[in-house]
Structures are given as C-alpha cells and as structure tokens.
Amino acid sequence: MARTILKDKAVLVTGGGGFLGSAIVRRLVAAGARVRSFSRQHYPALDALGVLQTQGDLVDADAVGKAVAQTEIVFHVAAKPGVWGRYEDFHGPNVIGTENVLQACRDQGVGHLVYTSSPSVVFNGQDMAGVDESVPYPDHWDAHYPRTKALAEKMVLAAGRQDLQTIALRPHLIWGPEDNHLVPRIIRRARRLRRVGPGHNRVDTIYIDNAAEAHLLAATALLSRPALSGRVYFISQDDPVVLWDMVDAILAAAGLPPVRRTISAPAARRIGALMEWVYRWLHLPGEPPMTRFVAEELATAHWFDISAAKSDLGYRPAVSTQEGLRRLRDWLQQEGNRR
Helix, strand or coil: CHHHHHCCCEEEEECCCCHHHHHHHHHHHHCCCEEEEEECCCCHHHHHCCCEEEECCCCCHHHHHHHHCCCCEEEECCCCCCCCCCHHHHHHHHHHHHHHHHHHHHHHCCCEEEEECCHHHHCCCCCEEEECCCCCCCCCCCCHHHHHHHHHHHHHHHHHCCCCEEEEEEECCEECCCCCCHHHHHHHCHHHCCEECCCCCEECCEEHHHHHHHHHHHHHHHHHCHHHCCEEEEECCCCCEEHHHHHHHHHHHCCCCCCCCEECHHHHHHHHHHHHHHHHHHCCCCCCCCCHHHHHHHHCCEEECCHHHHHHHCCCCCCCHHHHHHHHHHHHHHHHHHC
C-alpha cells in the first residue's frame, strides 16, 4: 500500500545521503516517488538513483525553504548525533534546523512530515523495560543530543496537533550494512570495550531496512489516516537482546573476539564524569572514552513496546536480527576485501 500511495509524490529527504536517509531514498525511488535530497554534501550514489540533490545547512532558513518548495512530503532525517560536543553544535541542526523545516513546510504549503527522533529523548538514566509512548520526558538529560532531539520532537508533535500533518518515529540503535556510526564505533573500540554492570541488560535495536520501511509506512499513514497526526512511535526489531550479546555478535561479524573485561556501572559513571571534566576544562579534541550518558546507556535496559506502531502503521520487522547479522557479516567481508 505504501508503494501505491507514494507513487509520483514529490518527496524531500533531509540527510538523504546518510545511513538511514539513503535507505529511505532507495525505497522511495523503488516506490516511484520523485525524490529530492537536502544535505551538506553531494553524493554520487544519489545521482545514480536519479535523485535531485540540493546542498545546504539546516540552520539556513532560505536554503531549507528552497529545498522544501514544490514537494508534498518531507522526511526530516538529518541531525547532529553524538554523545559529546558543544551545546550550540547540537542546538543548531537539531533544534533550529527542525524549526526551519517546519516553517518551510508551512510557507510552502507542504502538509506532511515524517520526523526521525530517538528513544534517547525519554531516557532518564534508569532501566526502561517494555515502556510505551506514554513514558514522559525526563527532567534533565546527560548529553546534548537527547536534549536537543527532545526539543525538536516536541515541536514536531505540536505542529502535528495544530497546522501540519506529522508523525515522529523513535528507532533505537540502527545498524546494518553501510552503517557509518554504530557498527564502526564498536569495531574501532573493540580492544578497549568493557562490559558495564552485570551485563544482563536487554535493549532494542533495529536493522536498517526495517527502520527505512517504517518511515514509508508512517508517510502512508499520514496520507491515508490524518487522525494519526501529532503522534510518536517506537520502532525496533521487536526482539529485545542482551546488549553485550549484540555487541559480541557485531564483533563476530567483523571477525573479532567478544568483550570479556568488565567494569561496575558506578565506576563507569564516575570515570565518565571525570573524563567529561578533563575534556571540558583542558579543551581536548575528540570524544572522551567514557561519559555519564554512555555509562548509563551501557548499564541499563532500554527496550520498548511497539504495539502502537504495529496497530497504527502496520509495522512489522521484515528482516530478523539473525538475517541482519548475516548480511552485515557479508558486507564487512566485502569491505575488507576491497581494502
């Protein structure tokens, strides 16, 4: 059904050259949509798909307005991710950028927007086991990314209840072939990784193809069921896994040994706080090896009830975790052979 409704629609994907953005673009092209991408860079792979590319920055309202013009649906995927950095570096693309996209939709008469959020917007540092979308935002966040994404999500949902048709999705730990964030981060740090806490905490993840398909289903829902506007949905593999089993599985796909060394959760958080202080006051480049936010994420359960996405969007993860790991292993082997 998604393929039928989206055929010939003029669609904009912000961050269309990124990991998730490009997966969404490929599905939209296959569905017969007329696709544009708005990114800071030019991507030859999008040229090959016949995608019209516009370069610009999300904080540039004029550039965003021109990109949104003459489209019918916007997938706002682009964001500044990460666990460390200056607040203004996150606030610009994540908050101001989202404000610009929403205003451009209003100015250009584009009524439908699918926003890529994150479960981290509701993470309070404690176990979150099987919670649904009713869980509230926390009083504070230990990192700028979830704070700014929460601010942006609130704006998107408010717009969906007022003057636009919007849906926000919260995919958790997206991974798969062509991943340029989670998988390479695990592989790069393989020798330094420590299991934080007892190591039994379960988490949700989502394979890249499932995450992309969920975005098309959300757009279809907005077009066919406008009453869903202003809602947010967790999406995942619907198969919570022990975090460290998943880390070991990704390492195995890369031909690397499992993580065996451990550290207690309180110790990891103390080290994270110290590292943050050192990096902040000495103005060190790069990212601390541990932060409070990362320590809490690694030590706690965070998996979610996706019943709403199943019921309202018709979402079902088509690619299982085991199949996804097989595909990831094949891709990593191909990448290794190219080198």
